[in-house]
Amino acid sequence: MVEYLVARDQAQDVTSSLASWRPLFSRRFLARVLVVAWASGLVVAGINAAITSKPDSTQAAAYGLEGVQAQQRGHLDEAAEAYRRALAHDPRNTLAYYNLGVIAQTQGQSSAAEDYYRAALSFNGRLVPAMYNLAILRTTQAPQEAVQLYEQAISIEPRDAVLHLNLGFVLHALGRDADARREFATAIGLDPRVRSRIPVELRPIQP
Structure with a gap:
C-alpha cells in the first residue's frame, strides 16, 4: 500500500472547517x-x-x-x-x-x-x-476538482481507505450525503479504525 506524504493517521473532517483544513506531513x-x-x-x-x-x-x-x-x-x-x-x-x-x-x-x-x-x-x-496532495490543496477553493482527484486516485488504488475517507468528507461538505455514506462505508470496510473519524450521523449502522 502506498504511503502518502499527508499522514494517514491524521485524516481530518473537512466538513468541520474547510477554510482551516491543513495537511499534516x-x-x-x-x-x-x-x-x-x-x-x-x-x-x-x-x-x-x-x-x-x-x-x-x-x-x-x-x-x-x-x-x-x-x-x-x-x-x-x-x-x-x-x-x-x-x-x-x-x-x-x-x-x-x-x-x-x-x-x-x-x-x-x-x-x-x-x-x-x-x-x-x-x-x-x-x-x-x-493526486492526493493536490486534492488536499484544492478542497477549499475547488471541492469539485478535489472530488475528481480522489476518484481518479481511487481508480488506481481502490483499496486505500484514506482516499475513500477523504472523498467522503468532501462529498459531505458538498451536500452529497448519500455518496458520502457510501465512501465512508467503503473506508470502514477497508480499515475499521477510521470509523471514529466519521461523523456519527454518517456512520454505517453496526450489525
Missing part, C-alpha cells in the same frame, strides 16, 4: 519510497548513459538523490535547489516535480505546490501521492 513516504526510486534511477541512468552517451540523465539522478537526502535532513532550500538542478538536466523528471511540490506545500506555498504536482502528473498520470 509525514516523512515516511520520502524515506521508504523516493530514496529507493532515486537510487534505482541513478543505476539505470548510469547504464543508459554508458549506452547512449547522455550524461545528463546520470547527473539528474545524482541531483535527485542529493535532494532527497537534504530533504530528509530538513534542509528544504538545499533540497529544492538540487531538484531544480535535476530538472535542468531532465525536464521530465516526475519525482523532482513531486518533491518540489512537497517542499512548497510544507512551506505553505500552495500555489507553487499545485503547479509542481500538476507538472508531475503531466508526466505520470498515475502518481497517486501527487
Whole structure:
C-alpha cells in the first residue's frame, strides 16, 4: 500500500472547517519510497548513459538523490535547489516535480505546490501521492476538482481507505450525503479504525 506524504493517521473532517483544513506531513513516504526510486534511477541512468552517451540523465539522478537526502535532513532550500538542478538536466523528471511540490506545500506555498504536482502528473498520470496532495490543496477553493482527484486516485488504488475517507468528507461538505455514506462505508470496510473519524450521523449502522 502506498504511503502518502499527508499522514494517514491524521485524516481530518473537512466538513468541520474547510477554510482551516491543513495537511499534516509525514516523512515516511520520502524515506521508504523516493530514496529507493532515486537510487534505482541513478543505476539505470548510469547504464543508459554508458549506452547512449547522455550524461545528463546520470547527473539528474545524482541531483535527485542529493535532494532527497537534504530533504530528509530538513534542509528544504538545499533540497529544492538540487531538484531544480535535476530538472535542468531532465525536464521530465516526475519525482523532482513531486518533491518540489512537497517542499512548497510544507512551506505553505500552495500555489507553487499545485503547479509542481500538476507538472508531475503531466508526466505520470498515475502518481497517486501527487493526486492526493493536490486534492488536499484544492478542497477549499475547488471541492469539485478535489472530488475528481480522489476518484481518479481511487481508480488506481481502490483499496486505500484514506482516499475513500477523504472523498467522503468532501462529498459531505458538498451536500452529497448519500455518496458520502457510501465512501465512508467503503473506508470502514477497508480499515475499521477510521470509523471514529466519521461523523456519527454518517456512520454505517453496526450489525
